[in-house]
């Protein structure tokens with residue numbers, strides 16, 4: 050039409066709040082850092098190796114898969130890095146390198162890329178990786194045997210395994226303060242409860258995770274564990290013990306919140322979280338596994354599409370206030 | 382640009398700007414040597430046009446494209462038509478543009494002056510379409526004439542002193558500028574339309590001015606979405622919004638304060654008003670106001686008031702959340718152009734081709750509970766009908782907030798507008814076909 054000038058033409062809105070996937074992922078990694086660093090200090094170079102290898106291999110798998118599938122390589126959004134980091138945090142420091150690499154392959158390729166990549170995964174990719182690797186090499190994930198060579202100054206027992214075998218009497222061996230300060234045996238990034246809580250609260254304040262899911266997951270844990278505990282205090286541990294051991298906090302703040310496998314509407318988020326927490330305790334207390342977090346969250350991932358259908362009525366679809374009548378309150 | 386705050390626990394609340402206290406008079410932009418007029422009717426190459434290159438027009442003279450045309454554009458100046466050519470709108474709709482070369486001598490076309498002794502909506506519609514502020518004359522005239530009303534029955538007129546985007550202040554300016562004559566204007570509007578239920582909406586803060594005592598005032602908060610017509614109607618006027626229906630179909634007609642005063646002045650001065658007030662926002666966010674003749678290419682305005690534009694900048698007609706980008710500085714001032722904004726190339730946010738990661742920010746911020754995260758998947762797949770049937774496409778009031786916060790930077794808002802546009806087009810085609818049978 051008119052003489053052309055080179056102006057940028059695109060569509061409204063012309064503003065953006067400046068947030069991005071990369072920003073979100075960097076914040077998640079920063080929030081996970083205290084707990085990870087603590088684990089590295091506790092378990093030494095081996096732990097550092099596992100975490101680094103996990104992050105690096107996850108990114109490499111994503112890049113490789115993208116090349117193979119002729120998709121653009123997007124590892125700079127740190128999506129794979131977050132998956133790798135969380136996977137690394139869930140591992141024992143002694144896990145051999147080949148298991149780490151296989152695990153991240155499962156996370157990235159089977160957990161996410163075959164569903165179309167970021168945003169397409171129905172399950173938390175990290176947990177897909179964890180579930181498959183821990184089932185395949187169960188002995189590598191027994192924290193008591195895996196960490197037998199460490200000289201530690203506190204009770205060197207996996208609290209959840211001890212609970213499973215010896216009943217609630219073991220709770221006395223793990224005072225809350227030592228659990229909070231990471232004096233327990235477990236995965237690299239799961240032992241430092243205080244660090245995980247701090248990171249989680251940071252993410253909630255920044256708005257990068259949905260606090261509704263976190264809180265209802267924790268509520269599910271506490272209430273279910275409390276019910277078990279009052280019915281049989283000899284057999285079942287206290288809610289606090291469950292909260293601070295195993296993968297509970299990692300699950301509550303980092304795993305159950307994974308964006309594409311969790312709901313976004315309020316009521317579904319609460320249902321999702323409560324069921325997750327409840328199931329975690331059920332598996333721990335009456336199921337076969339010492340820690341139920343992984344399966345519990347995978348299960349709620351599965352029902353997420355169903356429950357996220359419950360949503361508020363959209364504007365104008367509710368009831369006509371005045372169906373055709375004159376308006377009442379317009380003139381003041 | 383308002384960025385996400387460090388604390389992201391709650392979604393951001395955007396506030397609409399208020400007009401500054403004691404605003405200056407707009408700077409008058411001289412009538413340019415050449416004006417560009419847009420006419421809402423496509424050119425048909427098989428027919429001979431009524432208006433031709435070289436035709437002389439007087440100020441206020443109506444230009445029709447063909448003999449049987451119903452649409453017209455009035456010449457804002459006296460001059461010679463030098464171009465008649467096709468023009469494509471934002472969604473590919475076809476229209477026509479004309480270039481008028483301004484004459485040294487300005488004559489007023491007589492037909493309007495002669496026919497205005499008594500205000501009457503049909504004559505107003507026949508002569509005053511496209512005056513500054515673009516009063517909805519066609520709508521009012523058709524609704525008043527039962528045969529053409531298409532079921533539209535306007536029961537209430539809302540004089541709008543609020544703007545439709547967060548940085549815009551033109552309507553508020555007009556409200557404060559003309560506040561002392563407002564009651565007379567309302568009486569005029571009653572006489573013109575025969576509709577006596579008239580209210581004035583304005584921001585809370587302005588309603589305190591004593592000039593408005595005793596008028597039908599609806600006070601609106603300055604929270605961003607409250608000012609958008611459907612929300613305003615539902616929340617403040619007690620008329621339920623119905624998805625897929627416009628406010629007009631629900632019996633409401635909006636007219637901006639500026640449009641109302643253009644009407645009043647056109648009658649009192651016996652000459653249509655084509656001087657449009659526009660708020661200009663430069664790259665630094667500084668606002669100034671001009672009054673420019675409709676048809677003035679916008680570069681004239683920028684040069685006159687010293688607003689710089691460079692390659693790759695963005696020129697926005699309207700506000701930052703709902704506006705339209707202009708691709709050329711020759712874009713003309715249109716009757717409803719309230720705001721012009723220049724955005725520096727360095728701050729233009731990018732969009733991406735990421736899929737939705739289901740972060741849920743859009744769902745939290747959407748004022749109308751549209752399940753944007755699901756909707757966007759359907760729109761991306763061009764499944765517009767499903768989007769409308771099951772995912773509340775038509776509940777959307779087009780505020781743009783979902784795109785503003787989207788972590789994946791998906792152009793959701795554009796998908797939504799396009800989806801609605803496509804569905805409306807299909808509906809229109811079906812109606813047409815039904816009529817032809």
Ligand code: SF4
Nearest residue numbers: 747777778780781783
């Ligand atoms: S533009 Fe987006 S946020 Fe605004 S009403 Fe529509 S769907 Fe909701």
Ligand code: SF4
Nearest residue numbers: 737738740741743787
């Ligand atoms: S804000 Fe964007 S990425 Fe997040 S859920 Fe909405 S559409 Fe998806």
